[in-house]
Amino acid sequence: MQADNIKRPSFLYALSMLISAVIIVATGILAYDAPIQILMFVSMVVLIPFMKGLGYTYKQVKKAMISSMSKALHPGIILLSVGILIGAWIASGTVPTLIYYGIGAISPQFFLVTTLVFCSLVSMAIGSSWGTLGTAGIAMMAIGTSLGVPMGITAGAIISGAYFGDKMSPLSDTTNLAPTVTGGNLFTHIKHMLWTTVPAYLISAVIFTFIGLEYSGIADAESVSVLTAYLSESFNLGLVPLIPIAVLMTLLIRKNPPIPSIFIASVVGALIAIFYQDLGIANTLSVLYSGYEVESGIDIVDSLLQRGGLTSMLELIALFLFALGLGGMLAETGVLEALIASFADKIQHTGTLVFVTIIVSYSTLAIGGSIYFSSVMSGTLMNPIFERLNLRPENLSRVIEDSSTQGGALIPWTGSGIFTATTLGVSTGTYFPFCFLALLTPLVSLFYGVTGLTMTKYEEPANKN
Numbered sequence: 001m002q003a004d005n006i007k008r009p010s011f012l013y014a015l016s017m018l019i020s021a022v023i024i025v026a027t028g029i030l031a032y033d034a035p036i037q038i039l040m041f042v043s044m045v046v047l048i049p050f051m052k053g054l055g056y057t058y059k060q061v062k063k064a065m066i067s068s069m070s071k072a073l074h075p076g077i078i079l080l081s082v083g084i085l086i087g088a089w090i091a092s093g094t095v096p097t098l099i100y101y102g103i104g105a106i107s108p109q110f111f112l113v114t115t116l117v118f119c120s121l122v123s124m125a126i127g128s129s130w131g132t133l134g135t136a137g138i139a140m141m142a143i144g145t146s147l148g149v150p151m152g153i154t155a156g157a158i159i160s161g162a163y164f165g166d167k168m169s170p171l172s173d174t175t176n177l178a179p180t181v182t183g184g185n186l187f188t189h190i191k192h193m194l195w196t197t198v199p200a201y202l203i204s205a206v207i208f209t210f211i212g213l214e215y216s217g218i219a220d221a222e223s224v225s226v227l228t229a230y231l232s233e234s235f236n237l238g239l240v241p242l243i244p245i246a247v248l249m250t251l252l253i254r255k256n257p258p259i260p261s262i263f264i265a266s267v268v269g270a271l272i273a274i275f276y277q278d279l280g281i282a283n284t285l286s287v288l289y290s291g292y293e294v295e296s297g298i299d300i301v302d303s304l305l306q307r308g309g310l311t312s313m314l315e316l317i318a319l320f321l322f323a324l325g326l327g328g329m330l331a332e333t334g335v336l337e338a339l340i341a342s343f344a345d346k347i348q349h350t351g352t353l354v355f356v357t358i359i360v361s362y363s364t365l366a367i368g369g370s371i372y373f374s375s376v377m378s379g380t381l382m383n384p385i386f387e388r389l390n391l392r393p394e395n396l397s398r399v400i401e402d403s404s405t406q407g408g409a410l411i412p413w414t415g416s417g418i419f420t421a422t423t424l425g426v427s428t429g430t431y432f433p434f435c436f437l438a439l440l441t442p443l444v445s446l447f448y449g450v451t452g453l454t455m456t457k458y459e460e461p462a463n464k465n
Contacts, residue, residue: 006055014338017050021326025373036370037315040322047329054333061329068328072320075176079313079320081262082127082171083291085248087308088269089125090292091279093241096305098122099136100231111149112157112212113205115140119161120168120201125245127171129409130416132162133423141424149215155426156434157208163406164201164437167193170258173316174371174405181327181379182386182400184393186258189401192394195454196402200440207436230301234294240276244269319372327376337384344385353389354399354449357382358442361404366411374404392456402445406438 009017021043028034028042044065051061089095098121106114119140123132137158144154166172170186179189231237248265270288273279279287287293291309296302337344347353360381365374378400386396408416412428421428448454 006060008334009054009338011338011342013050013054014333014335017047017333017335018330018339020046020050021330025370029370035315036373037318037322040319040326040373044322044326044329047326051329051333056333060332064328064332065325068324068331069321071180072317072324075173075180076317076320078171078176078258078262079173079316080310081259081266082173083308083310083313084288085171085262085266085269085308086128086312087287087289087291087310088266088273088284089244090305090308091273091277091284091287092244092269093235093237093272093277094244094269095122095125096231096235097237097241098125100228100237106143108215110209110212111144111215112153112208115144115154115157116161116164116205116208119158120165123162123165124169125165127166127169127173127175129159129162129166129172130419130423132165133158133420137162137424141426149212151424151426152430153211153434155420155424155431156436158424159409159420159431159435160201160204160208160437163409164197167197167401167405171262173320174375174401177320177372177375178379178397178400178405179393181324181376182383182393182397184397188394189397192398192454192456193401195448196398196441196444197437200437200444203440204436226298227301230296230298234296236276241272243272319370323370323372323376326373327380330377331380340381340385344388347385348389350389350391350452350455351446351450353382353385353391354446357396357399358403358446361400362407365404365407365414370414371405371408371416374408375400378404390457392458395455399445399449402441406435406441410435410438 024043024046025036025039028039029036048058048061051064052058056064086095106118119132119136122136123129137155140158141151141154144151167175168190169175170190175190176186178184179186235241244265247268248261251261251264266288270284273284273287274281287309289310291307291312292305294302294305343356347356357378361374361378364377364381365371379396382396383393386393408414409420410428410432411417412421417428420431424431
C-alpha cells in the first residue's frame with residue numbers, strides 16, 4: 001500500500017541525488033583527505049531526505065540499505081579470512097621465501113619482465129595489489145634504481161604485475177566485489193577475465209622484455225643484501241614455507257569453496273609458523289588476529305613484513321558495507337534508471353554497451369575517487385542494460401575490472417593513485433605511460449564487445465521466469 005505513494009524521480013531529481021553523493025565523496029577526499037568509509041556513510045545519511053521526498057518511509061529506506069549491504073557478508077568473510085591468511089603466510093615464511101628467491105632470480109637484462117612476473121605471483125598469492133606494491137614493489141624499485149632503469153618504467157612493470165595478480169586471485173577484494181555487485185559467480189568471473197587480461201598481459205610482457213634489453217649492468221647490492229640477509233637470518237626459508245601456496249592452489253583448482261580453502265591454507269601456514277619457524281602458539285595467534293609485527297630498524301624490512309591479520313581487513317569491510325548501502329539506495333529509488341533512461345534504449349549492440357560501460361566506469365572512478373565506489377555504481381547502473389541484451393553478469397563484472405579496477409592507479413586523486421604514487425615514490429604522470437596492462441586491457445575488452453566474441457549469453461532470455 002505504501003508503494004502507491006512512492007514517486008519515481010525525474011531526471012533532475014535523480015541527478016541531484018547522485019551529485020550530492022558524489023560531491024560529498026569527492027570533496028572529502030580531495031579537500032580533507034578523509035577516509036572513504038565515513039564519506040560514503042555521510043552520503044547515505046544525506047540521501048535519506050531525498051528518499052523521503054519521494055514517499056519512502058524510514059523503514060523502507062532501511063530495508064533498501066540492509067538488503068544491499070547483505071551482499072557484503074560473503075565477500076566480507078572472505079576478506080577476514082584473507083587477512084588471517086596474509087599474517088599466517090608471513091609468519092610461516094611463505095611471503096619472505098617468495099621475496100627472497102624472487103629477488104635472487106633477477107637478471108639485469110630481463111629485470112622488467114622479471115619484475116612483472118614476480119609481482120604477479122606475489123599479488124596472486126596474497127590477493128592484494130596494494131600489499132604487493134608495499135612489499136615486492138618497494139624492493140623492485142630499489143633494485144631498478146641501482147640498475148639505472150627509469151623509475152617510471154619500473155613502476156609500470158610493478159603496477160602491471162600487481163594488478164594482474166590481484167585480478168586473477170580469488171583472495172582479492174575487488175575480484176570478489178565485481179561479481180557480487182553484478183550478481184555473478186566468483187570463479188566464473190575470474191575465468192571470464194582470462195579472455196581480456198591474459199592477451200593484454202602477454203603483450204605487456206613482450207613490451208617490457210624489449211625495453212629491458214636496453215638496460216644491463218650489475219646492481220648495487222647493498223639494499224638487496226640487507227633485505228635478503230635479514231630474511232635468511234630471521235626465517236627458515238626453502239620448500240616447506242611454500243607448502244601453504246600449494247595447498248591453497250590445489251584446493252581452489254579442485255573448485256573447493258574459497259572460505260574453507262583459505263582457512264585450511266591459513267591453518268597450514270600457522271602450523272609451519274609454530275613448528276618450523278618456532279614462533280610459538282601465542283605469538284602465531286596474535287599474528288593471525290592483528291598481523292605480523294617486526295621492529296628491525298631496517299625500513300625496507302619493516303615495510304615489507306608489517307601487515308596482515310584479521311583486523312587489517314575491517315576498514316575494507318566497512319567500505320564494502322557503505323558502498324553497497326549507497327548503491328542500494330540509489331537503485332531502490334530508481335535514480336540509476338532515471339539517469340540512463342535517455343540513452344539506455346539506444347544501446348542495442350554489445351560494442352556500444354561495452355564502450356559506454358568503460359566510460360561510466362572511468363567517470364565514476366574519477367568522480368568518486370574509489371575503485372569500490374566505481375564498481376558499485378557502474379555495476380548498478382549498467383546491469384539492467386546487460387540483462388536486457390541477454391548478457392550474463394560475468395560480462396559486466398569483467399568490463400568493470402578491465403576499466404575501473406585497473407584504472408585506479410592511473411588517476412592521481414583516487415585512493416589507489418595516491419597509495420601507489422606514495423608507496424613507490426613516483427608521480428602518477430611518470431608511471432602512467434608504462435602501465436601497459438591497464439592501458440591495453442580495456443582495448444581488448446572493447447574488441448570483444450564489437451565482435452561479440454566471448455560475450456556469454458543466457459540460454460534463455462534473462463527476464464524470463
